Amino acid sequence: MSNIVLGVSGSVAAYRACDLARDFMRAGHTVRVCLTDAASNFVQPALFEALTGQPCLTDTFEEPVAGRMAHIDWARAADLIVVAPATANTINKIANGVGDDMLTTILLASTAPILIAPAMNPSMYNHPETQASLKKLSNRGVQIVEPTEGEVACGENGQGKLANNAHILRESLEFLSQSKLLEGKTILITSGPTQEPIDTVRYISNRSSGKMGFAMARAARLLGAQVILVSGPTDLLTPPDIQLVPVVTATQMLIEAQKHAVKADWIIGLAAVADYSVAQPSNTKLRRSSEDIQITLTPNPDIIGTLAKEFPDKKVIAFAAEPSADTEYAAEKMRRKSVSAITLNDISRSDIGFGSDENELTLITADGKTYESGKQSKLACSLWLLKILAET
Numbered sequence: 001m002s003n004i005v006l007g008v009s010g011s012v013a014a015y016r017a018c019d020l021a022r023d024f025m026r027a028g029h030t031v032r033v034c035l036t037d038a039a040s041n042f043v044q045p046a047l048f049e050a051l052t053g054q055p056c057l058t059d060t061f062e063e064p065v066a067g068r069m070a071h072i073d074w075a076r077a078a079d080l081i082v083v084a085p086a087t088a089n090t091i092n093k094i095a096n097g098v099g100d101d102m103l104t105t106i107l108l109a110s111t112a113p114i115l116i117a118p119a120m121n122p123s124m125y126n127h128p129e130t131q132a133s134l135k136k137l138s139n140r141g142v143q144i145v146e147p148t149e150g151e152v153a154c155g156e157n158g159q160g161k162l163a164n165n166a167h168i169l170r171e172s173l174e175f176l177s178q179s180k181l182l183e184g185k186t187i188l189i190t191s192g193p194t195q196e197p198i199d200t201v202r203y204i205s206n207r208s209s210g211k212m213g214f215a216m217a218r219a220a221r222l223l224g225a226q227v228i229l230v231s232g233p234t235d236l237l238t239p240p241d242i243q244l245v246p247v248v249t250a251t252q253m254l255i256e257a258q259k260h261a262v263k264a265d266w267i268i269g270l271a272a273v274a275d276y277s278v279a280q281p282s283n284t285k286l287r288r289s290s291e292d293i294q295i296t297l298t299p300n301p302d303i304i305g306t307l308a309k310e311f312p313d314k315k316v317i318a319f320a321a322e323p324s325a326d327t328e329y330a331a332e333k334m335r336r337k338s339v340s341a342i343t344l345n346d347i348s349r350s351d352i353g354f355g356s357d358e359n360e361l362t363l364i365t366a367d368g369k370t371y372e373s374g375k376q377s378k379l380a381c382s383l384w385l386l387k388i389l390a391e392t
């Protein structure tokens, strides 16, 4: 039995939330409803209280339990938050981190998975701001149940009708069970570039943005895992509920990864580790001169290979950023490093990989099976990969 918060915003389709609340209850879950002010013009809290046997909130300062902040209590207790129907206004607010009513405040305060079922006039749905918000939310791991096409309440035809309740229920329950797929597992992810100092102000690095590693961390958390993210320097915001271990050099990354690998069930090596470091970095800033200078580079440790050898009982997944989609070199690398699986991404393509928000992966497992993700957002690629790994 899970705790579901059902958020209802100010759409004509608000009446459909009454049945939806009962559907969730019939599926064995506890449902607590939160209405926006606009929604309470269509449906009353008393109706939901009678249907669910739970208090229904509209005002941010309501306290069903005296002395307890309801928005925090509800946010913490939620296993899933479903916003159905979701208006254009509420979608745009959630995407931009606004918390100016009870529903959006609960959403801001919660780390639970979120599912949104939009319902609105087709022009509102196709508005560039609404579409940008939906894309932003989807990239953040929010599940969107797309509205269907047809005649909407105002008489216009197009996409905007709230998806049918059976569809919202099915998607919600699948999303809920997916959020428990990796429950109890700890996943260690190495991510981002490393920086190898030349002197006190200069370093050798690479073009890795860290986006793939951060997306993998978010995906693993969405699937219920505890996540430790050992990351080289990036400008990215740490996803909620992730333990970030910042490092700079390859050697630091190996030390931290070894330390945290002890408690991990899976290790995913996504970092673009510099192959070489400067043998003797200068401890002052090197001065400009007209002479050539020579810098001796020394090989860095093979982080994922070392971890695979030291922790042979753990699932270790390597990533190979290759200049082509040729899987042979990646398969050879998988055998050489003795990892459980390797994922290849073709960095010669400008539309995916380094810095991009999308990727296309080929997964090769130790038993010789090959899987293709197709081009998707880095978060969707990560969810795809983790679900296959959970089954193999």
Ligand SMILES: Cc1cc2nc3c(=O)[nH]c(=O)nc-3n(C[C@H](O)[C@H](O)[C@H](O)COP(=O)(O)O)c2cc1C
Pocket: 008, 009, 010, 011, 012, 013, 036, 037, 038, 039, 086, 087, 088, 089, 090, 091, 119, 120, 121, 124
């Ligand atoms: C009769 C009526 C029906 C409406 N239906 C919708 C709708 O289906 N979808 C939507 O996005 N907005 C709809 N609106 C506009 C919203 O209620 C309005 O933008 C409101 O500010 C949304 O507030 P909320 O997001 O806090 O619920 C409707 C307004 C009225 C008066």
